[in-house]
Amino acid sequence: MKYPLTLADIHSVKRHAKRLKIKFPELPHTKRLDMASVEVVGVRSYHELNCNFEKVINQNLDIPNGPRSVSHCLYCDYRFAADYKPDQKSHREIHERFMEVSEQLNYRPGTYAERERMKQDGYHQADHAEQIEDRVDGLLMITRAWFDRSFHDAVSDGYWKRHPSFEKYVAMMVPHLETMYPAIAVIVTERYGRMLGLIPKGSTYWPMG
Ligand SMILES: [Zn+2]
Structure with a gap:
């Protein structure tokens, strides 16, 4: 059996079961799911596939x-x-x-604990690193933590396909970064650009519209 199972595997089993309807119109759908599970993933039944997938999820x-x-x-x-x-x-x-x-x-996107870690390390680096490059990386790490929180919501609520990429998000956050670290923000702007008014002042969330 293929391991670890992915969501794509589950989808292809379901698609294959639908195709089997043409060949085996008399079979109940559950039987076709069983056949598809055997043929696509190599498990004995759809039930077994589902149990294995739950293990991956948990x-x-x-x-x-x-x-x-x-x-x-x-x-x-x-x-x-x-x-x-x-x-x-x-x-x-x-x-x-x-x-x-x-x-x-x-x-x-990082979980709450991972994001807190990124912020902590990011602030430390932006404040104390000797090289300007490392300070820039620190500020980007802080921004990555905010991005992940915004993107996390977009995934949970199902609008992630419309959420801006990290690069675009950085450009949208530049006005805010300028108030925190003006000198470093100049370099960030050179690389990512500067987009005004797309993220409300004082917020780090991309407003979904
Ligand atoms: Zn989970």
């Missing part, structure tokens, strides 16, 4: 001990009751959105 769960504890997915940052079916379903939905983005763009 492989980064942090599950604390104790009743009524809240689990945390370190991949998509979703928090939920892992023993409660409707919550599992919501997690899977959100998690699949992040898998889709990661498979298409080869990029997963």
Whole structure:
């Protein structure tokens, strides 16, 4: 069997099952899903495929001990009751959105903890690095943390395809960066440009419209 399973694998099994309808119109759809799972991924049934895929989805769960504890997915940052079916379903939905983005763009926006780390390191570098190049990198690291938060929302809420790229986002944030680190912001502007009024003053979120 192919491992690790991707969302693209699940989609191609479903597509293949639809095509099998032409050859086997008399079979129930569940049987065609089973056949497609065998042919495309090499598992014994669709049920087995689904179980294996759930393992992939839940492989980064942090599950604390104790009743009524809240689990945390370190991949998509979703928090939920892992023993409660409707919550599992919501997690899977959100998690699949992040898998889709990661498979298409080869990029997963940082979780809250990862972003805090980026900001901390970024500020330290922007304030203390000896070389101007490293200070620029520090400021870009801070901006990356904000970008990831904005992009994270766009993935969760399903409008990531319209969200600006990191490069464009930096240009939109330049007016704000100038108030923080004017000298470094000059260099950032040379590289990324400067776009006014696209992100509201005082905000780091790209407004989805
Ligand atoms: Zn998740």
